[in-house]
Every structure is written in structure tokens, then in C-alpha cells.
Amino acid sequence: MAAPKKVCVIGSGNWGSAIAKIVGANAAQYDQFDTTVNMWVFEETVNGRKLTEIINTDHENVKYLPGHKLPPNVLGVPELVDSVKGADILIFVVPHQFIVRVCDTIKDHIKKDAVGMSLIKGIDASPEGLKLISEVIRGKLGITMAVLMGANIANEVAEEKFCETTIGCKDKTYGSMLKELMQTTNFRVTVVEESDVVEICGALKNIVAVGAVLLHGLPRLPLPPSWRAAASLTSSPPATGGRNRKIGEAFARTGKSIEQLENELLNGQKLQGPATAMEVHEILKQKNMVDKFPLFAAVYQICFNGHPVAEFIQCLQNHPEHK
Numbered sequence: 001m002a003a004p005k006k007v008c009v010i011g012s013g014n015w016g017s018a019i020a021k022i023v024g025a026n027a028a029q030y031d032q033f034d035t036t037v038n039m040w041v042f043e044e045t046v047n048g049r050k051l052t053e054i055i056n057t058d059h060e061n062v063k064y065l066p067g068h069k070l071p072p073n074v075l076g077v078p079e080l081v082d083s084v085k086g087a088d089i090l091i092f093v094v095p096h097q098f099i100v101r102v103c104d105t106i107k108d109h110i111k112k113d114a115v116g117m118s119l120i121k122g123i124d125a126s127p128e129g130l131k132l133i134s135e136v137i138r139g140k141l142g143i144t145m146a147v148l149m150g151a152n153i154a155n156e157v158a159e160e161k162f163c164e165t166t167i168g169c170k171d172k173t174y175g176s177m178l179k180e181l182m183q184t185t186n187f188r189v190t191v192v193e194e195s196d197v198v199e200i201c202g203a204l205k206n207i208v209a210v211g212a213v214l215l216h217g218l219p220r221l222p223l224p225p226s227w228r229a230a231a232s233l234t235s236s237p238p239a240t241g242g243r244n245r246k247i248g249e250a251f252a253r254t255g256k257s258i259e260q261l262e263n264e265l266l267n268g269q270k271l272q273g274p275a276t277a278m279e280v281h282e283i284l285k286q287k288n289m290v291d292k293f294p295l296f297a298a299v300y301q302i303c304f305n306g307h308p309v310a311e312f313i314q315c316l317q318n319h320p321e322h323k
């Protein structure tokens with residue numbers, strides 16, 4: 001029998017911890033995986049103790065996923081290079097702004113035939129154009145990559161509420177292995193080959209989520225309830241407690257900057273929707289296509305350029321599809 005596959009979860013934020021809960025339980029249950037799952041923890045001190053010590057002693061990430069026990073076979077590792085040594089499966093789940101540094105740090109320390117799976121929502125925008133995060137990782141590390149994306153809220157998944165998600169994986173053998181690693185009774189996984197589509201939808205959904213929340217925050221516009229409902233249906237997670245919702249509502253209410261609200265309200269967690277709106281805006285500008293995507297443009301202008309939230313509706317009224 002083949003040696004059990006060793007898994008490393010790179011990241012231990014809100015989603016990283018919820019995923020480690022699942023992966024730890026499945027690795028303990030299925031023979032094809034090594035029971036011990038490493039989880040890279042960006043070390044910090046919480047209530048006078050190291051976060052890794054808390055995780056490895058109390059089996060709870062009290063800062064990023066309080067109230068949920070992690071399986072005891074999930075081992076918090078503070079050194080990134082140590083955490084990935086010998087791993088056959090690398091699960092990338094850090095906020096997207098940190099991924100380049102993570103890859104540069106591990107590139108000479110991973111197995112050459114490791115397979116990676118990115119759970120990171122976002123894109124990489126540079127003067128050369130748009131890159132998917134999985135492409136960035138593949139480019140830096142030269143490994144086979146899959147992605148996992150869904151309308152998933154970490155706390156709901158950790159509470160074992162019924163949720164579904166999609167793995168995008170071009171290689172079917174890896175696809176079924178990754179499904180076994182991720183699926184539980186209440187976290188249902190579909191595997192498809194169109195990995196790039198899964199990934200870009202996952203990233204763009206966070207901009208739509210912010211837009212939907214901003215619309216909800218417009219108290220006096222003559223929008224019928226059905227319109228607001230339709231907006232939230234395009235992205236149900238913000239309607240049920242995501243960070244894009246929390247910050248979007250506070251932004252519309254207080255007028256404070258996104259950065260300030262992130263610092264004040266998220267306790268170290270990172271917001272992805274507005275940052276993705278900024279990156280997508282860069283790409284659309286490069287390609288002279290801003291006018292074709294008024295919703296993305298409006299989210300960007302409102303979040304970063306001081307445009308009033310009430311302008312949102314005009315951008316939709318002037319959508320090129322209606323001209």
C-alpha cells in the first residue's frame with residue numbers, strides 16, 4: 001500500500017481553522033492520509049500565551065475561530081518551513097495579500113511532487129495583467145494545483161451547518177483524493193475539471209457580496225423589497241454573517257474608511273471584497289473595460305474614492321446592458 005499522504009494546512013485564520021477541523025477529522029479517519037496534520041500558524045501572543053501553544057494544548061484557535069475545538073491531531077507549527085516539510089498535500093488558506101511571501105519562503109523546502117489546493121479568494125493584479133492565485137502558486141512552486149471555493153462562511157462550516165463547496169481539479173485522480181480529504185456529512189463537495197472558472201467566480205463573488213450589502217444599506221431609495229432580496233440572493237453568505245457584510249454595513253452607516261473598520265471590527269481577520277474590487281479595477285483600467293462592469297466599478301469608487309453609497313443605484317441604472 002502507498003505511504004499515507006501527509007497534509008499541511010498553510011494558514012490558521014478563520015477559514016484556515018475551520019478547514020483544519022475538517023481535514024484533521026478526515027485524516028484521522030482515512031488510511032490514505034497520515035494522521036498528523038500540520039497547520040502553519042502565523043505566531044502571535046494572545047492573552048499572554050503563544051497562539052501555537054494554545055492551539056496545541058487547548059485545541060482551539062481562540063483568536064480566529066473561538067468556540068470550536070480542533071482535532072488533537074492538528075498540530076500548530078509556527079515555522080512555515082518546518083510545517084511544509086514532507087507534506088504531500090499543501091492546502092493554501094492565507095489572505096491573498098500574503099501568498100507571494102509564503103511561496104517564496106517554502107519554495108526550496110517542499111516535495112517536488114506535492115499537490116496544492118488553494119482556498120484563497122482573490123486575484124493577483126500587476127502591470128502584466130490578471131493572474132489567478134493558483135497560477136501564482138504554480139508559477140512560484142512548480143506543483144500541480146487544485147482549488148476549493150464555495151459560498152462558505154467559516155463559522156457556519158465549523159458549526160457543521162449544511163454547506164456545499166466545489167473543488168476545481170483538472171486531474172481526476174487528485175480530485176477524488178482531495179474530495180475524501182475535505183468532504184463530511186454536512187460539507188458536501190462537488191469536483192469539476194474547470195478549475196479556473198471555479199476560482200475566478202470565488203474571487204469575484206466577494207465584490208458582488210460587498211455590492212449587495214451596500215444596497216441593503218441604502219435606507220431611503222425607492223427599492224422594493226424584492227430587489228433587495230434579489231441582490232442578496234446573488235451572494236447569500238453576506239446575508240448570513242460574513243465579514244464583507246459586517247464591514248459593508250458599518251461602512252455605509254459610519255463613513256469610516258474600509259481600513260479603519262477592518263482594524264476596529266475584525267480582530268486581525270482580513271477583508272477580501274474591497275481589496276479584490278481594487279485589483280479588478282486595475283485590470284479593467286489596463287484593458288479599457290471599466291465601463292463594461294459598472295457594478296465592480298461602483299464598489300471600487302464607493303469603497304476607495306469617496307463616492308456616496310447612494311451612487312450605487314445610478315451605476316446600475318446606467319448599466320450598458322440597459323442602453
Ligand SMILES: NC(=O)C1=CN([C@@H]2O[C@H](COP(=O)(O)OP(=O)(O)OC[C@H]3O[C@@H](n4cnc5c(N)ncnc54)[C@H](O)[C@@H]3O)[C@@H](O)[C@H]2O)C=CC1
Nearest residue numbers: 012013014015016042093094095098120121153154269270
Ligand atoms: N473566513 C471565511 O469565511 C472564508 C474565507 N475564505 C478565504 O480564505 C482565505 C483565508 O482567510 P481566513 O482563513 O478567513 O483568514 P483571516 O482573515 O481570518 O485571518 C487572517 C490570517 O492572516 C494571518 N496573518 C496576519 N498577518 C500575516 C502575515 N504578515 N503573513 C501571513 N499571515 C498573516 C493571521 O495570523 C490570520 O491567520 C482568504 O482568501 C478568504 O477569502 C474563503 C471562504 C470562506
Ligand SMILES: O=C(CO)COP(=O)(O)O
Nearest residue numbers: 150151152237242243244
Ligand atoms: O469567501 C467568503 C465567503 O464565501 C468569505 O466571506 P467573508 O469574507 O464575507 O466572511
